[in-house]
Amino acid sequence: MEHPIITLTTDFGLSDPFVGIMKGVILGIAPGARVVDITHEIPSHDIAEAAFAIDFAHRYFPDRSIHVVVVDPGVGSARRPIAAAVRGQVFVAPDNGVLARILEAPAEVYHITNTGLFRRPVSRTFHGRDIFAPVAAHLASGTALASIGSRIEDYVMLPASTRPSVLRVDKFGNVITNLRLDDLPAGFAIRIGGRSVRRLLDSYEDAAAGEVFAIEGSAGFIEISVKRGSAAKTLQVGAGAEIEVETGHANQ
Amino acid sequence: MEHPIITLTTDFGLSDPFVGIMKGVILGIAPGARVVDITHEIPSHDIAEAAFAIDFAHRYFPDRSIHVVVVDPGVGSARRPIAAAVRGQVFVAPDNGVLARILEAPAEVYHITNTGLFRRPVSRTFHGRDIFAPVAAHLASGTALASIGSRIEDYVMLPASTRPSVLRVDKFGNVITNLRLDDLPAGFAIRIGGRSVRRLLDSYEDAAAGEVFAIEGSAGFIEISVKRGSAAKTLQVGAGAEIEVETGHANQ
Amino acid sequence: MEHPIITLTTDFGLSDPFVGIMKGVILGIAPGARVVDITHEIPSHDIAEAAFAIDFAHRYFPDRSIHVVVVDPGVGSARRPIAAAVRGQVFVAPDNGVLARILEAPAEVYHITNTGLFRRPVSRTFHGRDIFAPVAAHLASGTALASIGSRIEDYVMLPASTRPSVLRVDKFGNVITNLRLDDLPAGFAIRIGGRSVRRLLDSYEDAAAGEVFAIEGSAGFIEISVKRGSAAKTLQVGAGAEIEVETGHANQ
Numbered sequence: 177m178e179h180p181i182i183t184l185t186t187d188f189g190l191s192d193p194f195v196g197i198m199k200g201v202i203l204g205i206a207p208g209a210r211v212v213d214i215t216h217e218i219p220s221h222d223i224a225e226a227a228f229a230i231d232f233a234h235r236y237f238p239d240r241s242i243h244v245v246v247v248d249p250g251v252g253s254a255r256r257p258i259a260a261a262v263r264g265q266v267f268v269a270p271d272n273g274v275l276a277r278i279l280e281a282p283a284e285v286y287h288i289t290n291t292g293l294f295r296r297p298v299s300r301t302f303h304g305r306d307i308f309a310p311v312a313a314h315l316a317s318g319t320a321l322a323s324i325g326s327r328i329e330d331y332v333m334l335p336a337s338t339r340p341s342v343l344r345v346d347k348f349g350n351v352i353t354n355l356r357l358d359d360l361p362a363g364f365a366i367r368i369g370g371r372s373v374r375r376l377l378d379s380y381e382d383a384a385a386g387e388v389f390a391i392e393g394s395a396g397f398i399e400i401s402v403k404r405g406s407a408a409k410t411l412q413v414g415a416g417a418e419i420e421v422e423t424g425h426a427n428q
Numbered sequence: 429m430e431h432p433i434i435t436l437t438t439d440f441g442l443s444d445p446f447v448g449i450m451k452g453v454i455l456g457i458a459p460g461a462r463v464v465d466i467t468h469e470i471p472s473h474d475i476a477e478a479a480f481a482i483d484f485a486h487r488y489f490p491d492r493s494i495h496v497v498v499v500d501p502g503v504g505s506a507r508r509p510i511a512a513a514v515r516g517q518v519f520v521a522p523d524n525g526v527l528a529r530i531l532e533a534p535a536e537v538y539h540i541t542n543t544g545l546f547r548r549p550v551s552r553t554f555h556g557r558d559i560f561a562p563v564a565a566h567l568a569s570g571t572a573l574a575s576i577g578s579r580i581e582d583y584v585m586l587p588a589s590t591r592p593s594v595l596r597v598d599k600f601g602n603v604i605t606n607l608r609l610d611d612l613p614a615g616f617a618i619r620i621g622g623r624s625v626r627r628l629l630d631s632y633e634d635a636a637a638g639e640v641f642a643i644e645g646s647a648g649f650i651e652i653s654v655k656r657g658s659a660a661k662t663l664q665v666g667a668g669a670e671i672e673v674e675t676g677h678a679n680q
Numbered sequence: 681m682e683h684p685i686i687t688l689t690t691d692f693g694l695s696d697p698f699v700g701i702m703k704g705v706i707l708g709i710a711p712g713a714r715v716v717d718i719t720h721e722i723p724s725h726d727i728a729e730a731a732f733a734i735d736f737a738h739r740y741f742p743d744r745s746i747h748v749v750v751v752d753p754g755v756g757s758a759r760r761p762i763a764a765a766v767r768g769q770v771f772v773a774p775d776n777g778v779l780a781r782i783l784e785a786p787a788e789v790y791h792i793t794n795t796g797l798f799r800r801p802v803s804r805t806f807h808g809r810d811i812f813a814p815v816a817a818h819l820a821s822g823t824a825l826a827s828i829g830s831r832i833e834d835y836v837m838l839p840a841s842t843r844p845s846v847l848r849v850d851k852f853g854n855v856i857t858n859l860r861l862d863d864l865p866a867g868f869a870i871r872i873g874g875r876s877v878r879r880l881l882d883s884y885e886d887a888a889a890g891e892v893f894a895i896e897g898s899a900g901f902i903e904i905s906v907k908r909g910s911a912a913k914t915l916q917v918g919a920g921a922e923i924e925v926e927t928g929h930a931n932q
Contacts, residue, residue, distance in 0.1 A: 379505060392553075
């Protein structure tokens with residue numbers, strides 16, 4: 177690849193030089209790489225949020241893109257660094273669940289043990305710099321996935337939440353649920369934040385001012401929204417809030 | 429162009445994966461494109477602020493740069509997507525006024541109707557991903573502007589504010605007005621936030637500690653500043669605040 | 681160089697278009713340059729913080745990288761613009777101490793006086809755009825360092841703090857001190873925020889829940905940390921806080 181793509185998803189924020197440092201390491205190994213930020217504003221140590229972000233974002237990247245995900249509360253401990261080939265793309269991350277949504281698809285997963293690919297010395301506090309960035313850069317430069325370590329099957333998966341709940345709130349205050357369009361029966365009502373939401377709209381513009389409505393969001397989940405307002409503020413809900421889906425109502 | 433430049437100006441923030449997703453879409457279509465962020469911190473739905481940002485920023489980009497502006501409260505409604513050739517550069521945006529300052533110059537404006545250039549399916553909530561990013565990437569890859577749709581003349585312009593007022597406050601607390609240097613007569617006084625500002629300085633360093641003064645800012649507008657302090661905090665003013673220009677004073 | 685690297689470290693934030701504008705200027709002069717953000721969230725006018733960030737970050741960039749640092753409270757005054765060759769890399773910045781940590785190593789420092797390399801007209805409020813970005817881009821395009829001005833020896837150095845203190849707090853709440861591992865004697869106790877820290881750990885994971893401990897951080901300084909918590913909040917300390925190193929304790 178002339179312009180291999182490496183994306184970064186972390187909880188490092190943008191105030192510290194951590195992200196820039198990872199890019200320096202990458203460009204030192206793979207000078208032609210295109211480094212793309214997915215987000216660095218994952219809340220500190222929030223594995224579920226990182227799992228959501230990379231699962232949403234990678235679908236819009238070309239084949240052979242390499243995605244580095246570093247939300248790593250266990251850095252320096254025995255948790256394994258892994259790399260996984262899924263749907264024609266490659267993911268490099270700690271084995272702590274950040275790839276759990278990705279790994280629901282058929283995957284080849286490797287425990288990264290080839291220390292020759294690491295930056296030396298390897299710190300015990302910044303594996304983004306010392307392990308994940310250089311391994312991704314070597315993969316972008318043509319190192320074969322199979323040469324980075326041994327194949328594993330016992331990688332960390334997170335138990336899928338079986339109850340309807342709020343995954344997260346986006347910048348506009350849209351409340352992203354874990355419901356899909358197929359989860360809404362005819363005559364549904366979504367109970368959330370003390371309200372009953374029964375209107376499913378195709379577009380924000382179809383809503384009345386102040387109305388709380390459901391819409392299929394751009395990540396493929398049902399979102400609860402208020403046109404030009406914040407549904408999260410209106411409903412006073414955030415990530416993890418439970419919701420209920422009732423049936424037998426007349427939808428509006 | 430070997431390295432076509434595509435800039436992004438949005439109100440998406442950097443916490444969600446939206447911006448990274450737009451870059452993935454662009455690089456999938458135009459692998460050699462250089463994607464440059466202008467800002468993603470436009471306040472949600474603030475069309476005037478986006479119009480200011482792109483009007484300021486594009487002047488420093490080389491010919492043939494392509495600028496994508498997505499502040500789009502009407503996404504999914506009947507508002508048109510447009511592309512405009514202005515001053516040797518190209519702008520791709522919703523037709524809602526975000527290009528109003530740009531379009532004061534002679535412009536060729538097209539209503540984007542060639543759906544073959546869109547990402548499919550087109551959502552009704554994220555046209556940045558499905559329409560604006562892919563159209564910009566196709567333009568960067570050599571698609572002719574005239575092939576994206578039909579020429580229009582009735583694009584949205586915003587009424588220019590005729591009254592002196594505050595456009596915005598920058599990160600340092602400088603208060604950017606809509607006044608130009610030519611708008612200040614000899615013996616001027618700018619009434620703002622209960623103060624009368626009569627000193628026009630060439631440089632922040634020429635100010636006394638705590639002094640509130642006027643200066644021609646880097647965007648070409650008169651700014652009200654406090655050296656190493658925040659004029660916005662000192663004056664308690666923000667975007668939209670009205671100001672008055674008086675004459676007949678002895679400038680200092 | 682086919683892909684010269686130019687990094688940016690500023691206090692401009694990401695809400696204004698300033699950073700995007702600098703990139704536009706750079707790409708207009710050096711179309712093949714790779715522009716990498718170190719951080720733009722240096723607190724306004726905080727020279728010491730910028731000096732720390734670039735000193736930490738540049739070590740991870742390849743030879744011949746060019747680093748632009750613009751934290752410049754004296755913009756428009758007589759303070760000199762300088763460029764310095766240090767350790768095979770080049771630094772472009774105002775001569776106000778932002779390079780003080782870098783310039784502790786053997787350095788060739790030039791006062792930038794070749795105005796032919798500037799963007800014209802040169803404003804007195806935005807030298808990042810008009811001087812530092814274009815000079816860096818010309819250097820990336822092959823302009824020799826010696827042609828930008830005359831060699832100087834009297835560049836600004838900051839007095840090294842001789843007392844143990846807090847350099848800064850990172851995004852995770854880790855308290856970065858100016859102590860090195862060698863500064864901790866056997867039986868040390870670090871007095872900070874009313875506590876006495878005696879445990880030096882190799883990894884966050886080795887800590888007990890809630891424990892305040894010392895660890896060698898990724899920048900090479902001793903940091904005071906709380907596992908999955910904020911040491912800065914626990915200790916109620918921030919940048920500049922004084923600390924004491926005592927001896928004669930039994931380390932734990």
